[in-house]
Amino acid sequence: MMINALPPALIMILGGLLVPLFKGRARQALLLLLPVISFINLLQIPVGSHWILPFLSDQIVLGRVDKLSLIFGYIFHLIAFLSAIYALHVDDTVQNVAGTVYAGAALGAIFAGDMFTLFVFWELLTISATFLILARRTERALGAGFRYFMVHVAGGLCLLAGIIMHVSQTGSAAFDLIGLGTIASWLIFIGIGVNCAWPVLHPWLTDAYPEATITGTVFLSAFTTKTAIYALARAFPGTEELIFIGATMAAFPIFYAVIENDLRRVLAYSLINQVGFMVVGIGIGTALSINGAIAHAFNDILFKGLLFMTMGAVMYRTGKINATDLGGLYKSMPWTCAFCIVGAASISAFPLFSGFVSKSMVMEAAALGEMRWVWFILLFASAGVFHHAGIKIPFFAFFSHDSGIRCKEAPPHMLLAMGISAALCILIGCFPQYLYSLLPYTIDYQPYTTSHVLAQTQLLFFSALAFTLLLLAGIYPAEIRSINVDADWIYRKGCRQIYRFSRWAFDGINEWANRTFAQQFTSLLAQFFEDPGANLQKHGYRLLVETSGIEGQHEQTIRKISIRSRTASYPVGIGVLLAVLILALTSMLLFLM
Amino acid sequence: MKADEQNNTHGQSEDGPMVLSHDAVKGYRPIFYICITIGIFYLAFVFWRTW
Numbered sequence: 001m002m003i004n005a006l007p008p009a010l011i012m013i014l015g016g017l018l019v020p021l022f023k024g025r026a027r028q029a030l031l032l033l034l035p036v037i038s039f040i041n042l043l044q045i046p047v048g049s050h051w052i053l054p055f056l057s058d059q060i061v062l063g064r065v066d067k068l069s070l071i072f073g074y075i076f077h078l079i080a081f082l083s084a085i086y087a088l089h090v091d092d093t094v095q096n097v098a099g100t101v102y103a104g105a106a107l108g109a110i111f112a113g114d115m116f117t118l119f120v121f122w123e124l125l126t127i128s129a130t131f132l133i134l135a136r137r138t139e140r141a142l143g144a145g146f147r148y149f150m151v152h153v154a155g156g157l158c159l160l161a162g163i164i165m166h167v168s169q170t171g172s173a174a175f176d177l178i179g180l181g182t183i184a185s186w187l188i189f190i191g192i193g194v195n196c197a198w199p200v201l202h203p204w205l206t207d208a209y210p211e212a213t214i215t216g217t218v219f220l221s222a223f224t225t226k227t228a229i230y231a232l233a234r235a236f237p238g239t240e241e242l243i244f245i246g247a248t249m250a251a252f253p254i255f256y257a258v259i260e261n262d263l264r265r266v267l268a269y270s271l272i273n274q275v276g277f278m279v280v281g282i283g284i285g286t287a288l289s290i291n292g293a294i295a296h297a298f299n300d301i302l303f304k305g306l307l308f309m310t311m312g313a314v315m316y317r318t319g320k321i322n323a324t325d326l327g328g329l330y331k332s333m334p335w336t337c338a339f340c341i342v343g344a345a346s347i348s349a350f351p352l353f354s355g356f357v358s359k360s361m362v363m364e365a366a367a368l369g370e371m372r373w374v375w376f377i378l379l380f381a382s383a384g385v386f387h388h389a390g391i392k393i394p395f396f397a398f399f400s401h402d403s404g405i406r407c408k409e410a411p412p413h414m415l416l417a418m419g420i421s422a423a424l425c426i427l428i429g430c431f432p433q434y435l436y437s438l439l440p441y442t443i444d445y446q447p448y449t450t451s452h453v454l455a456q457t458q459l460l461f462f463s464a465l466a467f468t469l470l471l472l473a474g475i476y477p478a479e480i481r482s483i484n485v486d487a488d489w490i491y492r493k494g495c496r497q498i499y500r501f502s503r504w505a506f507d508g509i510n511e512w513a514n515r516t517f518a519q520q521f522t523s524l525l526a527q528f529f530e531d532p533g534a535n536l537q538k539h540g541y542r543l544l545v546e547t548s549g550i551e552g553q554h555e556q557t558i559r560k561i562s563i564r565s566r567t568a569s570y571p572v573g574i575g576v577l578l579a580v581l582i583l584a585l586t587s588m589l590l591f592l593m
Numbered sequence: 594m595k596a597d598e599q600n601n602t603h604g605q606s607e608d609g610p611m612v613l614s615h616d617a618v619k620g621y622r623p624i625f626y627i628c629i630t631i632g633i634f635y636l637a638f639v640f641w642r643t644w
Contacts, residue, residue, distance in 0.1 A: 261613075324613040372644065401613070465628070473625035474617025481611050 005044035007051050007062040008073060008111045009121065012038050012080070012104030019096045027096065028088055034100055035081040038107070042073050049113050058173045061113025067440040068294070072110045072230050074438065075298045076103060078424075079222040079305055086309055086417035087215035098131035099219045106223035110230045114173040115163040115188075118231070122159065122195070125224055126152040132216035133208050144211035147491065151194060151204040159191025178235040189236060196228035196279065197272050199248045203488030205272060206256070210264040210321075214312035217264060221271060221308050222301045229278045229297045233440075238285025246283055247377045249276030254384030256486060261322045261479045263311050263393055267304065270347065270389040273381055274300045280378065281362040284369055287441035292361025295435055299354040299428060303346035306421040307393060310340035313410035313418070314397055320405070323392075323479040328402030335418075336410045337398040342422040346429065348390030349382060349456060354425040356456060357432035357447045364445075364452075382456075383463040390460075391467050396479065533578055534565030 015034040022030050047070075051062035065073075080103035090096065105128055108121030126149065133145035165184035167173045178185050190201075197205045205225070209217050236242065253269035253276075260266045274296065281293025313336045314329060315321045330337040342353070349355035359382065366375040409415070428435050432447055470476040485492060528535050538558050545554055 324610045396613075462632075469621065469625040469628055471615050472618045472621035474615055474622070475625065476615045478615060479613040 003045060003050060005041050007108075008038070008042055008045065008065075009062075009104045009108030011041055012107060013101050013124075016097050016100030016104060019100060020093050024091075027091075031084045031096060031100065032081070032088075035077050035084060035103070038104075039074075039077040039081075042070075042077065052113075055114075055116060055173075058116075058167065059114065060117050060173070062108075062117060063111050064113030064175075065111065067438070068230070068233060069110050071294055071298060071438045071440070072226065073107060075301050076106050076110070076223065076226075079103075079301050080219075082305065082417045082421055083215065083218045083222070085420075086218055086312075086414055088413040089411060090213075090215050092135060092213075094131055094135045095213060095216060098128045098135065099216065102128035102132060102219055102223060106227050109227045112175060115167065115175045116173055118175050119156070119160055119163055122227075123156050125195075125227060126156060129220055129224060132220055133212045135216055136211060136213045138211070141211045144208040147488075148204050148208040151201075155191050155194025155201075157191075158187050158194070162187025162189075162191055175234060177237070180236070180239055180241065189239075189241075192228050192231045192235070193245070195224050196232065197225055197249070197275060198245050198279075199252060200487045200490075202249075202272055203486050203491075206265055206268040206486060207488055209268045209271070210262050214316050218305055218308045218312060221267075221304050225271065225275050226297050226301060229275065229282070229293065232279065232282045233290060233294060237282055237290055239283055242279050242283025243371070243374055244283075246276045246279030246281070247374050249273065249279055250381035251276070251377050251384070254381065254388060256484060257384075257388035258392070259477050259480075259484060261324055261481050263321050263323055263326070263397060264308065264315070266388055266393060267307050267311060270307075270385060271300075271304055273385050273389075274304065274347065276381065277359055277362050277378065280374060281365065284362075284365050284371070284374075286365050286369065287443050288368070288445060289362055289365030291436070291439040291441050291443055291445070292358055292365055294439055295358035295361060296355075298435060298438075299346065299358045299425070302421050302428070303343045303354060303425050306339060306343035306418060306425065307347065307389065309414065309418045309421065310336050310343060311393070311397065313414050316414070317407040317410060318405050322481055323396035323400075324481050326397045326403050326405070327400040328398070329405065329407070330398040332405070332407045333398070333409050335415050337394065339415075339418040339422045340394045340398065342425055344390045344394050346425040348386035348460060350460060351429075351448070351453050351456060352426065353429040354435075356429055357435065360447050360452050360456065361445060379459065383459055383466075386460055386463045387467055391464065531562070531565055533582075534562050536581075537561045537565070537578075 012034055015030065015037075019027060019030060045063060045065050047065050047067075049061050049064045053060050053062070080100075083099065083103075087095070087099065102125065105121045105124035109118055109125065112118040112121060129152075130145050130149045133141055133148055135141075162184045163173070166178070166182070166188060169182065169184055178188060180186060180189060194201050194204075209220050212220055232239075232242065250273055253272045257266045257269035257273070260269060278293040278296050278300075281289040281296065284290075311321060314326065314333065317333065318326065318329070320326055346353040346355045349359045363375060363378050363382075366378060410418070436443075436445065467476070538561055541554070541558060541561065544550075
């Protein structure tokens with residue numbers, strides 16, 4: 001079928017590469033227009049597989065369009081546009097190019113119909129994201145970017161190994177349902193898990209996102225983890241392992257987020273927590289739970305993007321992001337404060353805000369599946385997210401103690417991006433049917449039932465009560481400027497220990513080999529070859545004497561051997577014998593070589 | 594454009610208070626413990642009735 005459109009990723013990627021050719025207003029216009037043109041292009045593509053090209057013995061599919069990929073396509077375009085508005089002041093070619101290419105790579109990955117195309121765009125995501133981190137050009141950003149790149153390359157290699165094994169086993173590179181069972185599927189599963197920030201594999205996220213540029217973090221929060229969620233929904237729906245992984249993801253970041261001082265890092269932990277809900281939804285594998293996971297990914301991109309935007313605006317105006325340095329900013333930045341509260345209410349799943357209409361789907365699916373413990377962990381996680389993202393973020397940035405900072409409100413373009421995001425959070429929360437109509441499965445779900453609203457409102461109010469009492473009782477942990485080492489201990493400390501041990505072990509072997517072979521052995525060889533004939537005779541004679549036990553003037557004989565050797569005064573017979581022996585020895589050596 | 598915007602550090606510096614502690618307000622600690630105790634009993638009751 002002929003279609004009048006381009007592959008979904010092409011406009012953003014090629015357009016991004018053209019950005020350096022433009023300056024000033026023209027560049028700003030291009031950055032804003034690219035997501036719009038790309039979105040119009042996407043609307044022209046009918047459902048089905050397009051741009052199918054032969055590749056080796058298989059084929060690559062650059063555009064597989066269905067309901068699952070389309071909903072991600074819509075939200076990726078939307079957040080790319082909002083991020084472009086938010087980043088309108090940025091006149092940095094690296095950031096401009098990396099941000100646009102990054103969004104394009106995410107689009108390429110979600111519309112990939114085969115695993116090779118997926119892999120190419122997957123790696124392009126890593127490369128462009130690394131530039132967004134490095135673009136801050138600080139020492140910490142350099143370190144974080146380097147670690148981000150290493151972890152993602154390792155994950156990418158795992159994915160590639162799995163893809164190659166899978167294709168050789170099944171004969172097909174189509175990116176569809178895989179399921180666990182073979183080594184290849186496990187490798188693909190883990191490769192996706194790295195981007196999804198699974199427990200233990202997650203520190204790249206909390207390490208790198210807070211170190212990226214203000215606008216870079218807004219881009220980063222939207223694409224990498226959500227592309228992984230898409231990949232899991234496509235290839236591993238209903239995989240039971242995901243329920244446990246997701247439940248862990250939802251619960252453990254809460255503890256770190258509560259003690260974290262850097263508010264953008266708090267949001268990074270919160271991001272893992274929210275992705276946990278999505279992973280659980282995909283793991284449960286029912287139509288309701290997968291719809292819930294996808295809807296929550298859609299909403300999370302908006303409200304997490306909004307929260308990162310508000311914290312970015314605070315950082316932009318004050319130059320600070322630690323809770324210890326901030327407070328009382330509601331006076332200086334009232335609009336940013338209001339948008340932050342909308343984002344906080346959305347992520348906390350307040351009724352009438354976007355989080356409520358999607359999170360409740362996943363929890364309802366867990367309850368319907370009789371997964372009591374999973375449901376309980378998600379309930380705990382819901383309370384926790386309200387605690388750290390819903391209250392802590394706005395409270396410490398805009399209220400709490402007055403830091404004395406008096407600054408200007410965020411620039412108009414930032415306010416516009418935040419305003420649109422906030423309006424969408426409320427719009428989706430009030431009219432969820434528009435979002436539901438985009439979901440992959442057709443289901444009849446009603447979030448606004450009395451039990452849902454009451455249960456969630458109770459949870460939120462008791463959580464708020466707990467926060468207030470903890471604070472007033474002086475039990476709430478103090479905000480401390482520090483680095484909280486997480487599972488990144490493995491490469492921050494553990495790898496250093498492994499390196500020290502390896503250096504000790506391998507340097508030891510090296511020194512021993514040097515001493516033994518390069519010094520002692522060569523010295524012995526040199527001594528021997530000073531007078532090889534005599535040495536051979538002397539050692540042979542000593543051996544003969546010791547084994548036979550014959551007594552006599554042995555030392556005198558040995559001295560005679562030395563003198564004869566030096567003066568070459570051998571009896572003819574011994575001389576011939578020696579010559580024959582040496583010839584035989586040489587022949588043997590040559591033969592063996 | 595400001596200098597700290599050009600180099601993307603956004604002026605973020607490492608100086609500033611090391612700790613922001615939350616001092617207790619007199620009388621709230623017993624209230625906190627009472628609430629926690631009631632909460633645990635309530636949760637236990639809910640589990641007992643529904644599990």
